[in-house]
Amino acid sequence: xxxxxxxxxxxxxxxxxxxxxxxxxxxxxxxxxxxxxxxxxxxxxxxxxxxxxxxxxxxxxxxxxxxxxxxxxxxxxxxxxxxxxxxxxxxxxxxxxxxxxxxxxxxxxxxxxxxxxxxxxxxxxxxxxxxxxxxxxxxxxxxxxxxxxxxxxxxxxxxxxxxxxxxxxxxxxxxxxxxxxxxxxxxxxxxxxxxxxxxxxxxxxxxxxxxxxxxxxxxxxxxxxxxxxxxxxxxxxxxxxxxx
Amino acid sequence: xxxxxxxxxxxxxxxxxxxxxxxxxxxxxxxxxxxxxxxxxxxxxxxxxxxxxxxxxxxxxxxxxxxxxxxxxxxxxxxxxxxxxxxxxxxxxxxxxxxxxxxxxxxxxxxxxxxxxxxxxxxxxxxxxxxxxxxxxxxxxxxxxxxxxxxxxxxxxxxxxxxxxxxxxxxxxxxxxxxxxxxxxxxxxxxxxxxxxxxx
Numbered sequence: 027x028x029x030x031x032x033x034x035x036x037x038x039x040x041x042x043x044x045x046x047x048x049x050x051x052x053x054x055x056x057x058x059x060x061x062x063x064x065x066x067x068x069x070x071x072x073x074x075x076x077x078x079x080x081x082x083x084x085x086x087x088x089x090x091x092x093x094x095x096x097x098x099x100x101x102x103x104x105x106x107x108x109x110x111x112x113x114x115x116x117x118x119x120x121x122x123x124x125x126x127x128x129x130x131x132x133x134x135x136x137x138x139x140x141x142x143x144x145x146x147x148x149x150x151x152x153x154x155x156x157x158x159x160x161x162x163x164x165x166x167x168x169x170x171x172x173x174x175x176x177x178x179x180x181x182x183x184x185x186x187x188x189x190x191x192x193x194x195x196x197x198x199x200x201x202x203x204x205x206x207x208x209x210x211x212x213x214x215x216x217x218x219x220x221x222x223x224x225x226x227x228x229x230x231x232x233x234x235x236x237x238x239x240x241x242x243x244x245x246x247x248x249x250x251x252x253x254x255x256x257x258x259x260x261x262x263x264x265x266x267x268x269x270x
Numbered sequence: 271x272x273x274x275x276x277x278x279x280x281x282x283x284x285x286x287x288x289x290x291x292x293x294x295x296x297x298x299x300x301x302x303x304x305x306x307x308x309x310x311x312x313x314x315x316x317x318x319x320x321x322x323x324x325x326x327x328x329x330x331x332x333x334x335x336x337x338x339x340x341x342x343x344x345x346x347x348x349x350x351x352x353x354x355x356x357x358x359x360x361x362x363x364x365x366x367x368x369x370x371x372x373x374x375x376x377x378x379x380x381x382x383x384x385x386x387x388x389x390x391x392x393x394x395x396x397x398x399x400x401x402x403x404x405x406x407x408x409x410x411x412x413x414x415x416x417x418x419x420x421x422x423x424x425x426x427x428x429x430x431x432x433x434x435x436x437x438x439x440x441x442x443x444x445x446x447x448x449x450x451x452x453x454x455x456x457x458x459x460x461x462x463x464x465x466x467x468x469x470x
Binding site: 187196197198199200201202204205208209211212215218219222223224229230234 | 292293294295296297298301302305308309312398399402405406409413416420440
């Protein structure tokens with residue numbers, strides 16, 4: 027029972043932190059979408075001079091909340107483990123999800139740190155500020171591969187036969203996860219161009235993945251919480267029966 | 271190819287429509303088509319801003335290879351349809367496997383031709399960053415090529431799955447789903463080819 031209640035706590039931890047992170051991203055960093063990749067170093071330096079306070083406050087929030095993917099990955103892994111422990115051998119997809127959750131967090135947490143560093147000394151050489159600015163944006167947008175480790179694990183479990191009660195995800199969600207993986211692979215493209223559909227604020231690397239994420243997030247939360255609640259209800263019922 | 275089959279429920283005498291593959295698969299397929307539709311829409315918008323540049327750049331594309339590739343994918347799709355029909359008959363299992371392998375081999379020709387086409391363009395100085403048209407051309411066709419590779423891998427895995435004499439209904443459904451994905455890949459090319467190569 028404790029595991030299930032703990033999973034609920036982790037889910038809300040993820041939700042609250044992800045929302046705060048997102049709000050900082052949009053309103054303090056003004057990175058939704060990221061500014062044009064064709065800005066000169068002087069324009070970039072001016073951005074950090076004008077919005078320095080907001081960026082540094084955002085960096086503080088980012089450091090506190092940037093780990094939001096970890097609790098989600100743990101809950102996903104816990105749900106996967108319910109399935110994998112029924113088979114012989116190592117629960118590899120569970121392990122993959124855990125490791126991927128940790129590594130993805132690096133990519134999520136670092137950008138706000140980099141931008142904070144850019145704003146930390148607003149009068150330094152513009153080229154240096156531009157470097158930190160670009161490192162932040164490119165890290166965030168191109169570093170998507172670790173999500174895909176998690177999503178492949180989920181998709182596989184959704185499409186293979188299931189023997190546990192209240193597996194959170196219906197079969198259509200497995201296919202939706204495959205679609206999300208395809209959409210997010212485009213995140214690597216901004217290295218190829220500073221403008222147009224391949225740029226870091228372009229259709230393929232930014233708008234399509236982020237739109238997908240805004241659907242994936244709430245749907246995943248709803249399905250996970252629903253399943254966890256159902257599992258808790260099951261456990262309470264069996265505990266009542268045992269004590270009766 | 272019939273897109274749905276009516277399966278008669280013997281106990282009630284009612285017919286229920288069978289969704290090819292399974293219903294959830296169409297989340298992926300429609301989602302994928304929606305993604306490409308966005309790309310096509312924005313491509314047309316950009317082309318409207320710069321019609322001359324797009325028309326001139328289009329002239330350098332290899333239309334013949336494009337036509338051959340269209341025929342390649344259509345033929346491959348037809349073989350997949352035949353394979354699926356053969357698969358539904360227990361006695362034609364071996365034929366079904368051969369038809370599926372043929373479909374995969376034919377489909378693989380698309381990759382070879384596409385890479386050759388890219389090679390020709392790049393060595394002639396036309397790359398992803400040459401101008402807006404080529405950015406769109408390489409982006410859309412490379413994304414489609416990725417789907418072709420994924421589709422062929424899927425068909426290969428699924429062909430192995432249904433190879434044995436005793437094929438479960440779920441394996442059949444998977445193969446059917448893989449076939450649907452392959453048809454969507456074909457359908458996308460049927461839109462991409464005229465859009466990028468022909469329409470001025």
